[in-house]
Amino acid sequence: MIRTVEALIDERGNVRLLEPVQLTSARRAIVVILEDSPDLGIDETALLTEQALAEDWNRPEEDAAWSHLQPVR
Numbered sequence: 001m002i003r004t005v006e007a008l009i010d011e012r013g014n015v016r017l018l019e020p021v022q023l024t025s026a027r028r029a030i031v032v033i034l035e036d037s038p039d040l041g042i043d044e045t046a047l048l049t050e051q052a053l054a055e056d057w058n059r060p061e062e063d064a065a066w067s068h069l070q071p072v073r
């Protein structure tokens with residue numbers, strides 16, 4: 001299972017998690033460094049999940065499931 005945890009990184013590169021994390025063994029992690037004040041005003045979580053959601057949403061099965069909500073052409 002992939003989990004997202006917010007953290008702060010100081011100027012020396014030390015990472016401090018902002019919530020407790022319990023693991024059964026050591027795990028690898030990916031760190032994404034965000035801007036202090038995003039220029040776009042868009043939630044970073046939305047930007048980070050956009051590609052993964054697009055892969056799921058942009059499928060013919062998904063279009064068929066929601067077709068009843070589309071206007072008749």
